[in-house]
Amino acid sequence: MxxxxxxxxxxxxxxxxxxxxxxxxxxxxxxxxxxxxxxxxxxxxxxxxxxxxxEEPARRHPTPDPVRAAVVRAVLVIAVTLIQAMVAFLCTLAGSWAAFPMVISSVASTVVATWAVVDVWVTRQVWSQRYGVVSEPSSTARALRRERRARRRQERAALREQERIRRTGGAGRLSHS
Incomplete structure (x- = not known):
């Protein structure tokens, strides 16, 4: 901007x-x-x-909604963890009785904050895997599929031709066996 x-x-x-x-x-x-x-x-x-x-156009697409929600959760959890750690530190300096419970809760909050960051990473990977990857087959795979389709088309045409001959009761054949 x-x-x-x-x-x-x-x-x-x-x-x-x-x-x-x-x-x-x-x-x-x-x-x-x-x-x-x-x-x-x-x-x-x-x-x-x-x-x-x-205003300038964005160079990258905005973050998808599920990933953005995970990021917001992680930021909130990390902010609360940092506040808890600061309160625990200040309680320890003051020699307050609340220092020990605050330290224990800060350790628990650190675990939850780590989980929140991992959740952002996993949510981003899952979203990319489901919606973000545009898969294009290689030229060799495309050529093999084209050949298989052509073979199947020929086989179906041959089966239709034989069915047509059977329905007409053999008319059009040179010899009746």
């Missing part, structure tokens, strides 16, 4: 820029044109609207 640079007139004041922005944002916000402070009636706006940033 790039920010669009602003060019200002050298003698322009902050109040003037703020008023111009206010006027540009809400052109008729309840105060008549002639009654607006710092702006004479009928004056044209000197500055044109410039966006704060320019």
């Amino acid at each position: 790039r920010t669009a640079g602003r060019r200002e007139a050298p003698g322009e004041s902050v109040a003037g820029r703020t008023q111009a922005r206010w006027d540009r944002k809400e052109p008729g916000h309840g105060i008549p044109e002639s009654g607006r402070p710092g702006r004479p009636a009928g004056e044209e706006q000197r500055q044109s609207y410039r966006p704060l940033w320019v």
